[in-house]
Amino acid sequence: MIIKSRRKNKRRPFDPILLLVLLLTIGLTALLIKANYTIPVTSFGLAAEVARFQPRSGVESPVTAVLLNFRGYDTLLEVMILLIAVIGVWSLTKAPFPQKAVKTSPVQLAVVRLLAPLMCLVAAYLVWQGSHLAGGAFQGGAILGGAGVLLLVAELPWLRTIHSRPLRIGLLIGPLFFLGVALLGIINGRELLTYPGKWSGSLLLLIESTCAVSIGLTLASLFAGGRPADDLIGQTKTPACNREQKRC
Amino acid sequence: MLTNNLYNLCGLLLFGMGLFALFACSHLLRKILAVNIMSSGVFLVLIATAYRPLGAGEIDPVPHAMVLTGIVVSVSVTALALILACRVQETSNHSLSQSERNTNDGDSEE
């Protein structure tokens, strides 16, 4: 219950528990720094390994090769974390996401009209670039998510007509495609996440594109902090919830 | 090696700062910021470990991939934590200490 007592004594300059926490953190940090400098540098990591196997990975960028091929399993689970975050956010909100219909100012509208397509282009470029330079599904998806944020901030009226099912399909298309390709390895009699040799380059690009779309939608949904209106179960029936919708 | 050590140090200091702030700050949003600072610190240590100056050999891409994973994870967790913080503020009478009493009622379900 450290947190609790902290709150009560916020104003007091000499709170004993705060002091204790301070001393403990300083001690831990000092230990960390000391250990950091005493570690003998004996290894150079996995750079050589990655360089050796990279030609077989299907992409030229080493980071993308690690992310999608050598350690693709981590990435698969990570995409699922994003999805769980959306499920969690949806389970916690009772409000539909574009919360009120307001008139968007014409300047804002013009900016959005200009920027949103541009951002989509940049995202597509980043995904494509990911196979040989910096970039990839996450960076492209983040830009797409940014475009979504822009649309949401402008509170465009058509956002209210988004239905739950298409949105869910969009959220799932990347993870499902990734999982499908992963299972392809097993069907071919190899391990999970083994890509078929000569196709692996194009398959990885496809995975990246679909995942970028899903990640973009996921991030935008996380920002929206609500669900499509048709996703709510009979919220309008109870008066309490009506009030809530107005206020939220 | 000097550069690596400098950035390592910076990362560890960020970690320590975030750790202290996580306990010392009362505002929920600030706690979330503190955790984010902590994770930035950890990522910095990891990336600094992999760093080699130009011409001093290959950079290890595995830590980069690990940090990318970590960044995406921390964004999604931050989003969830923010919604939860909003819910806390919505449902409790905006003071945590009062609802602490509710917690101990165990009157959870209905």
Place this chain on the structure above:
Amino acid sequence: MTIFNSSAWIVAPIIIPLIGGLLCFLWRRDTFFIALFISLANLLSVTTLLRQFLLFGPLRYRMGGWEAPLGIALRLHGPALLMLLMTAVSGIGITLYARGYFSFRISALKHNNRHEQQERFFWPLWLMLWTALNALFLSGDIFNLYVTLELVSVSAAALAALSGKPASQIAAFRYLLVSLLGSLSYLLGVVFVYKTYGILDLEMLRQIATPGPGLQMALTLMTLGLLLKTALFPLHFWLPPAHANALAPVSAILSGLVVKGSFFILFTLWFEIFASSITANALDLIGLLGAGAVIWGSLQAIRQQRLKLLVTYSTVAQLGYLFIAFPLTATENISQEVWTAVTFMVMAHSFAKTAMFMAAGTIFLQVGHDRIRDLAGIRKSLPITSFAYAIAGVNLIGLPPSGGFIGKWLLLTAALTSGQWHWSLVIIAGSLLASVYVFRVVSRLFLTPDEAIIQECRPHSPLQEWPALFLAIIALLLGLIAPYFSLILETTEIVANLAPGGGL
């Protein structure tokens, strides 16, 4: 039966619940039947793994076909297999119970929209959490473990917040922050390991790890993070509110399964991977904290006026036993017995605690409160639930033939043979205290005076009562199949001598 010999079965416990979770989110109709089908398919795959394990010994699987230092390996060894089995069996019980629980709430309580919504999101989150736990038990890579830990904490926090009540929201927020802090601490430990060795694979680390300042720091950080997540005594402050305020099936999941995940990692790291760097002082310290947890948790449980809080504090106490086992491993020749004891304690506690939370949830829903004082005579209206609670209690106390008894017995003998008799005092004291808090409730439920108010009972489905009894009886009978378990665990010794990349 070549298909059952395929090495691909090892990913089935990860992929099957994952597909189920995605389907439940996408489809939304018949979610219970999807979940039930998934539970059975998962049980089938775990049984197949058990068969493969008994035939071929420990398995190792290269994800994506890449060898260890570059790729990620999955590994199936004795303890992991038992954890998978435990999760599979508990999972079936939880799935059935959750169905009964939610359909009762939807039909019998007001605001059924809210309950429908809770059920709708419960299923995908639960299946995702199941995926995460299975992935955690199978993972053979120190960074992949971090990813699975995060997967577990995010889905567990979302589940804990599902009830929507103010107290649960605060508890879930704190739970999420604490899990994040634990994961970050673990991650910094991973960073230190990578700095020192440049390798993430567990088997390879086990072979090259030598005591040193880097490893020491890494172990400290990882241990701190995992102890926080496992809620060992002074770090348990977040657990009671989070577990007690969640919905009943969620409490069962959190107490029965989730805390075991981080404990499993901790135990593997300490006694398998980095065993050479563990000092006796560290073992004693952990044991001391475990003893503190047993005493403090039991005393708190005795003090509680609410059933769910009592059960929650008993989780704090029971987790303490797992840590008392740490100093007992110091003696060379009995470490195998301690392994068996810990596995037994984990499994017995998982089944018993899941059953207990289910019973408490049913009582809560039927009676409308869980004040222990006013629970007299419940047995008349809820005989199966009361019986399940009592049997689960027998397990917590550790009476024969329950799994809890075997675990405690092995711990006691280990403590005596290694000459550390002071731990045996704590174990016995813990059992006595446990019998106090168990009988306090059971006597209310069963031995009531004649004029006790017989609580009225709403019509409810058998799904609300039977899963609890089923799991409680499994926990009780666990002691009878003890020899088979030590058989599986002894195969662990073989894995210890395997070269990386060995196995299948």
Place this chain on the structure above:
Amino acid sequence: MTDNILAAFDLVLITTLLLLAWKLLSCEDIFTAVVLFISFGLLMALAWVRMRAPDVALAEAALGAGLTGPLLLAALRRMERIRKYERRLDLDEERNDYKKPKKKQAPPL
């Protein structure tokens, strides 16, 4: 020469990062903290570029500035709005949840 310039750049960057972190964790106003956090994210992206990690820099810039920032601001706005209304809807809902509420079972507050 270039080494010296780089070292100076490193020192400035690290000091700024640490000062920003300190400031954003200790300042009074939470809105300022959020704004400082966004700039902290951008500086982190600079640090990633310096560490020759362009992938991470891109992700940090796009996610940190483009998403975490707006997320924090939106959450802040929501919290402010909630504080204004001071709602207790959920608590009311909770008390009347049972179809046959009994007086003595009302949760003591």
